[in-house]
Amino acid sequence: MNNSIELIPSQVRRDILRMVHAVQSGHPGGSMGCTEFFVALYFKLLNHSPEPFNMDGKNEDLFFLSNGHISPVFYSVLARSGYFPVEELNTFRKIDSRLQGHPTTHEGLPGIRVASGSLGQGLSVAIGAAEAKRLSGDKNLVFTLHGDGELQEGQVWEAALYAGSKNIDNIIATIDANGQQIDGSTEEVMAMGDIGLKFEAFGWQVIQIIDGNDLSQVIDGLTSGIKHSGKGKPICIVMKTEMGAGVDFMSGTHKWHGIAPNDEQLENALSQLPETLGDYPL
Amino acid sequence: MHSYINSGHKDTRSGFGSGLYHLGKINPKVVALCADLTGSLKMNAFADEFPERFFQTGIAEANMIGIAAGLTIGGRIPFTGTFANFSTGRVYDQIRQSIAYSGKNVKICASHAGLTLGEDGATHQILEDIGLMKMLPGMTVISTCDYNETKAATIAISNHSGPVYLRFGRPKVPNFTAPEKPFLIGKADILTEGDDVTIIANGHLVWEALEAYNSLKEIGIKAEVINFSTIKPLDIKTLLKSAKKTGRVVTAEEHQRNGGLGDSVSQALSLNNPCPIEMVAVNDSFGESGKPDQLLKKYGLDAKNIISAVKRVLKR
Numbered sequence: 001m002n003n004s005i006e007l008i009p010s011q012v013r014r015d016i017l018r019m020v021h022a023v024q025s026g027h028p029g030g031s032m033g034c035t036e037f038f039v040a041l042y043f044k045l046l047n048h049s050p051e052p053f054n055m056d057g058k059n060e061d062l063f064f065l066s067n068g069h070i071s072p073v074f075y076s077v078l079a080r081s082g083y084f085p086v087e088e089l090n091t092f093r094k095i096d097s098r099l100q101g102h103p104t105t106h107e108g109l110p111g112i113r114v115a116s117g118s119l120g121q122g123l124s125v126a127i128g129a130a131e132a133k134r135l136s137g138d139k140n141l142v143f144t145l146h147g148d149g150e151l152q153e154g155q156v157w158e159a160a161l162y163a164g165s166k167n168i169d170n171i172i173a174t175i176d177a178n179g180q181q182i183d184g185s186t187e188e189v190m191a192m193g194d195i196g197l198k199f200e201a202f203g204w205q206v207i208q209i210i211d212g213n214d215l216s217q218v219i220d221g222l223t224s225g226i227k228h229s230g231k232g233k234p235i236c237i238v239m240k241t242e243m244g245a246g247v248d249f250m251s252g253t254h255k256w257h258g259i260a261p262n263d264e265q266l267e268n269a270l271s272q273l274p275e276t277l278g279d280y281p282l
Numbered sequence: 283m284h285s286y287i288n289s290g291h292k293d294t295r296s297g298f299g300s301g302l303y304h305l306g307k308i309n310p311k312v313v314a315l316c317a318d319l320t321g322s323l324k325m326n327a328f329a330d331e332f333p334e335r336f337f338q339t340g341i342a343e344a345n346m347i348g349i350a351a352g353l354t355i356g357g358r359i360p361f362t363g364t365f366a367n368f369s370t371g372r373v374y375d376q377i378r379q380s381i382a383y384s385g386k387n388v389k390i391c392a393s394h395a396g397l398t399l400g401e402d403g404a405t406h407q408i409l410e411d412i413g414l415m416k417m418l419p420g421m422t423v424i425s426t427c428d429y430n431e432t433k434a435a436t437i438a439i440s441n442h443s444g445p446v447y448l449r450f451g452r453p454k455v456p457n458f459t460a461p462e463k464p465f466l467i468g469k470a471d472i473l474t475e476g477d478d479v480t481i482i483a484n485g486h487l488v489w490e491a492l493e494a495y496n497s498l499k500e501i502g503i504k505a506e507v508i509n510f511s512t513i514k515p516l517d518i519k520t521l522l523k524s525a526k527k528t529g530r531v532v533t534a535e536e537h538q539r540n541g542g543l544g545d546s547v548s549q550a551l552s553l554n555n556p557c558p559i560e561m562v563a564v565n566d567s568f569g570e571s572g573k574p575d576q577l578l579k580k581y582g583l584d585a586k587n588i589i590s591a592v593k594r595v596l597k598r
Contacts, residue, residue: 055355056355056356056357057355057356058356058357062355104383104384105383105384105385106383106384106385113355114351114352114355114380114384114386115379115380115383115384116379117379118375118378118379121344121348121375121376121379121380122348123348124344124345124346124347124348124349124351124352124376124380125348125349125351125352125355125380126352127345127348127349127352128348128349128350128351128352128353128354128355128360129352129353129355129356130352131337131349131352131353131356132352132353132354132355132356132357132358133356135313135334135335135356135358136356136357138356154344155344155345155348155376158339158342158344158345159345159348159349161340161342162339162340162342162345162349165340
């Protein structure tokens with residue numbers, strides 16, 4: 001796995017672009033920015049058992065995606081790590097699909113433990129799952145991912161305060177600090193200041209990942225997070241990423257937050273991303 | 283006279299506290315969360331006896347709802363406790379996405395509902411909560427009438443798989459239902475039999491309906507009083523059987539007319555067995571400060587108003 005893990009992000013990005021292109025809707029920018037994070041987690045660090053999927057997740061690590069709109073990367077990585085057939089990626093956002101626009105338990109898709117999309121709710125749910133693990137003596141960890149713009153939701157800070165105050169040290173929350181949101185940069189829309197300092201002030205142990213699109217840096221940062229768990233503090237990883245990373249014309253802009261590439265753009269994008277594991281059939 | 287005896291005034295919220303404590307003893311899966319209102323919700327006994335299963339979230343209801351949803355993922359059965367206003371309107375989207383749409387087995391337990399909250403006034407007197415909750419797909423909605431029924435319902439919902447909204451209140455009110463009587467979710471309870479009119483009530487207005495029954499009997503009107511503590515799923519079978527017999531229906535509840543019990547009853551009747559109906563409920567207004575009995579009187583929710591509604595419906 002160690003030797004081949006570098007091959008996965010390119011394939012995941014192809015999945016993201018092909019899924020979004022097929023239905024001309026969805027969120028490719030943030031998905032491509034977080035590809036290395038998902039690959040590191042699901043193919044290297046998470047103690048998980050895809051088959052059979054167990055909702056309660058006893059004796060395994062759990063992951064909650066709070067910024068549910070980056071469902072394409074989540075679905076690709078879940079399929080590629082064995083939660084459901086890769087062919088099913090072809091149903092993304094189509095009628096009668098388990099791959100809804102935003103992740104949900106409602107259609108019974110393996111790997112999803114709570115619906116997300118309306119922002120700011122995932123950290124609270126993850127804390128509940130972490131409390132359940134503490135209560136049953138389960139030493140496994142709970143991971144989450146949040147957008148930086150998402151931190152503008154007040155509930156996130158209710159949850160951050162709770163986790164710091166109650167010493168929830170079996171949770172590792174990663175912030176996708178891409179500096180972008182729908183109406184522009186976070187600087188323009190609602191300047192976030194120093195995210196790490198804010199979490200530190202709420203009693204969290206903060207770890208920085210300087211380049212969240214460098215797979216080895218992401219693995220190192222998450223590994224450091226795991227090492228720091230169990231020591232009385234919740235862990236926050238502030239991970240800088242580029243929206244649209246991996247494709248030159250999509251990278252570093254909020255333009256591709258919720259826009260699908262056209263035929264020509266798809267062809268151009270795919271030419272920059274080698275097909276490493278085989279595309280899912282259309 | 284009806285045969286129900288008030289065994290002494292007691293608050294419904296204490297019925298919840300007692301039921302929750304009982305569950306704590308018999309079911310290790312049951313956990314409880316509270317947003318800084320442990321005393322008001324009568325959750326102290328549970329919190330003191332089972333501190334490891336009690337989660338104090340502080341004044342942060344949205345986070346409490348999310349944590350409750352997450353606790354189910356470890357197989358726990360969470361009961362959240364705060365005022366009805368903060369249990370519903372304040373956290374509607376959290377309930378909708380993290381609990382209802384996600385199909386999580388959370389019991390949302392809400393005290394201080396309705397006008398009878400009293401002196402705190404309209405900011406806290408939610409009269410829209412049942413409407414909000416019954417619109418959510420898969421949500422079971424219950425409003426109990428006295429201490430005994432609230433305790434029994436608290437215990438019963440722990441055995442129901444799926445999200446539940448359990449509504450109760452603040453003041454001490456007559457306690458008249460049978461102690462230790464098992465609560466059946468979705469089953470209405472016929473309290474008095476009668477042929478002339480059906481009175482459908484829940485919450486604090488069930489006792490008012492029984493008072494109305496006595497007065498109506500004195501003037502020769504025989505009312506069938508039914509306690510519809512479960513608003514959703516509605517016991518349509520019991521409703522239709524009684525409405526077919528009496529041909530006249532009055533509903534009574536401590537809630538807005540829009541979205542309440544009367545709304546559900548009216549919909550079921552108009553689809554299945556159209557007949558005259560009158561509704562005793564708050565008519566599109568906010569409440570105000572005052573004593574519970576003063577408020578019930580001013581907003582048209584006491585026994586006298588139920589009697590007037592019966593007289594109106596009999597003339598139609």
